[in-house]
Amino acid sequence: MDPYVKQGYLVRDDQWGGDLGLREQKAIPHTLFKGNDYWFCMATDLEGARLAIHVYDSKGKLAENDSWQKGRFACARVLAPATGTYYVIVEVTNSPKERTTWAMVYGYK
Numbered sequence: 001m002d003p004y005v006k007q008g009y010l011v012r013d014d015q016w017g018g019d020l021g022l023r024e025q026k027a028i029p030h031t032l033f034k035g036n037d038y039w040f041c042m043a044t045d046l047e048g049a050r051l052a053i054h055v056y057d058s059k060g061k062l063a064e065n066d067s068w069q070k071g072r073f074a075c076a077r078v079l080a081p082a083t084g085t086y087y088v089i090v091e092v093t094n095s096p097k098e099r100t101t102w103a104m105v106y107g108y109k
Contacts, residue, residue: 001107004039009107017103020092028088028104032080040088041075042104050094051102056087 001011016028032038042053051074057063063086067076078086092100 001039001041001105004041004107007109009037009039009109011105011107015103015105016090017101019099019101020090021099022092022095025089025091028090029085030088030106032078032084032086034080034083036080036108038078038080038106038108039075040078040104040106041073042090042102043073044092044100044102046072046095046097046100048094048096049092049100052089052091052093053104054089056089057082058085058087 005011020026040053040055042051044051049072052069053074053076054062054067055064055076055078063078064076065079090104
């Protein structure tokens with residue numbers, strides 16, 4: 001989140017984490033507010049693992065405006081067009097282990 005904090009994003013105390021098997025997904029519901037700009041970032045400490053993160057609206061439509069994945073890190077950005085429940089989908093797309101621990105935080109401005 002460091003690059004985004006330098007751009008003025010405030011990191012919330014909310015955090016999520018756990019462990020996932022390969023290609024297993026987890027949906028995290030979260031309320032976003034119209035007009036706010038969000039970055040959701042996840043990571044793992046496991047070398048060789050790859051993660052994916054995407055954000056969908058309540059109708060199942062991809063809502064993110066930008067996303068990236070680099071090694072053990074992945075982020076997705078949403079400029080919320082409406083207030084409501086959105087779903088952050090996290091996934092382990094590659095891993096040298098059967099289960100991979102991960103953590104996610106978010107910032108907004």
